[in-house]
Amino acid sequence: MTVPPVHDRTVLVTGGAGFVGSHLVDALVEENEVRVLDDLSTGECTHVHDDATFIEGSVSDPSFRDRAMAGVDLVFHEAAIVDVPESVENPRGTHRVNLEASLDLLEDARREDARVVLASSAxxxxxxxxxPVTESTVSEPTSPYGVQKLALDRYARVYAALYDLPTVALRYFNVYGPRQRGPYSGVISTFLEQAGAGQPITIEGDGEQTRDFVHVRDVVRANLLAATTEHVGEAYNVGTGDSTTIRELAETIRDATGADVPIVHREPREGDVRHSRADVSKARDRLGFEPTIDLESGIRDLAGRESLEGDVSSAIHDRRG
Incomplete structure (x- = not known):
C-alpha cells in the first residue's frame, strides 16, 4: 500500500520540534511549504528540518498562531502537554494549552478553510x-488530560458537521521511536535510558498493565493518510492491535541492550490506565492504514541508535579532554 502524496501544499505542524511533529515535518518538507510552530517547552530546534520555516512561539499566543496559520491549506496539530501526572497536578494550566488553544486553532482553520488533522489519544x-478498544467504545477518561483530548476530539468532529471544516482526529495509542526525550518521554525511551546508563529499569506498578505500542513511522503514515482521505469528520484509532505488558517490555529492552540491570517496581502513577489495545479496523478500512513495524524490531533499532549516539558522545568527550 502506497501512502497518497501530500504535495504542493502550505502546511503547518504545531509542535513540529517535538517527537511526532518533527517526524511529520521530515516526511512533508520535500514536497510542500512547511511551517513549524513550537515554543520549545519540550521540543528541540535541532529536530526541525532546515527547509521548514520555524516560528518559535506558543500555540496559545494569537500573534504567533496568526502568523503560522496565514494562508495554510493543511494543519497537523501535535502541540500539547501530553503528561498525565502534569494534568492531574495542574488541570487548569493543561486545559488552556490542550483545549482552549486548540479550539482557537480550529477557529483559525475555519477562517483559512484549512484541513485539520489533530492528535487525539487513547x-x-x-x-x-x-x-480491543473500538472508536465506538464508551469514553470514560480517568485524567484531566484524557478529558481535554476527548473534548478536542469531539470539537473537531462537530466542526466538520456544523461548519463543513474537514477534520480528522487520530487517537494515538502508545507512540515510540527516535527523538522521544524529555520530561514527557514515553516508557520505552525511559527504560532505554535507564538500561543504557546501567541503572535499574523502574516499573511504575506491578508491570502487568498492558499497552499497544506503535512506532512513530507508522503514526506519520496514518497522518499522511488522514490528510488525503475523503472520510473526514471522523476519529480513528492509531495503534497496532497488539498488547504488551510493561514487564515484558522491560525484559525485551534489557535483552536488546544487553544491560545487566535489575527490574524494580515503585508506586503506580495516579490516573494511569490499566489495560489498552486498539482495534484499528476502521483506520484500515477507511484510511488504508496498516501498522508495519513490530515492537521487538522497533526496540532493537532504537537500542542500536542509543548505542551509536553514546559512542559518538563519548568520542566527542574524549577529543575535548
Whole structure:
C-alpha cells in the first residue's frame, strides 16, 4: 500500500520540534511549504528540518498562531502537554494549552478553510470494559488530560458537521521511536535510558498493565493518510492491535541492550490506565492504514541508535579532554 502524496501544499505542524511533529515535518518538507510552530517547552530546534520555516512561539499566543496559520491549506496539530501526572497536578494550566488553544486553532482553520488533522489519544477511553478498544467504545477518561483530548476530539468532529471544516482526529495509542526525550518521554525511551546508563529499569506498578505500542513511522503514515482521505469528520484509532505488558517490555529492552540491570517496581502513577489495545479496523478500512513495524524490531533499532549516539558522545568527550 502506497501512502497518497501530500504535495504542493502550505502546511503547518504545531509542535513540529517535538517527537511526532518533527517526524511529520521530515516526511512533508520535500514536497510542500512547511511551517513549524513550537515554543520549545519540550521540543528541540535541532529536530526541525532546515527547509521548514520555524516560528518559535506558543500555540496559545494569537500573534504567533496568526502568523503560522496565514494562508495554510493543511494543519497537523501535535502541540500539547501530553503528561498525565502534569494534568492531574495542574488541570487548569493543561486545559488552556490542550483545549482552549486548540479550539482557537480550529477557529483559525475555519477562517483559512484549512484541513485539520489533530492528535487525539487513547487516554479518552479510560479503563475500557473490553479489549480491543473500538472508536465506538464508551469514553470514560480517568485524567484531566484524557478529558481535554476527548473534548478536542469531539470539537473537531462537530466542526466538520456544523461548519463543513474537514477534520480528522487520530487517537494515538502508545507512540515510540527516535527523538522521544524529555520530561514527557514515553516508557520505552525511559527504560532505554535507564538500561543504557546501567541503572535499574523502574516499573511504575506491578508491570502487568498492558499497552499497544506503535512506532512513530507508522503514526506519520496514518497522518499522511488522514490528510488525503475523503472520510473526514471522523476519529480513528492509531495503534497496532497488539498488547504488551510493561514487564515484558522491560525484559525485551534489557535483552536488546544487553544491560545487566535489575527490574524494580515503585508506586503506580495516579490516573494511569490499566489495560489498552486498539482495534484499528476502521483506520484500515477507511484510511488504508496498516501498522508495519513490530515492537521487538522497533526496540532493537532504537537500542542500536542509543548505542551509536553514546559512542559518538563519548568520542566527542574524549577529543575535548
Amino acid at each position: 487516554a479518552i477511553y479510560g479503563h475500557p470494559e473490553a479489549l
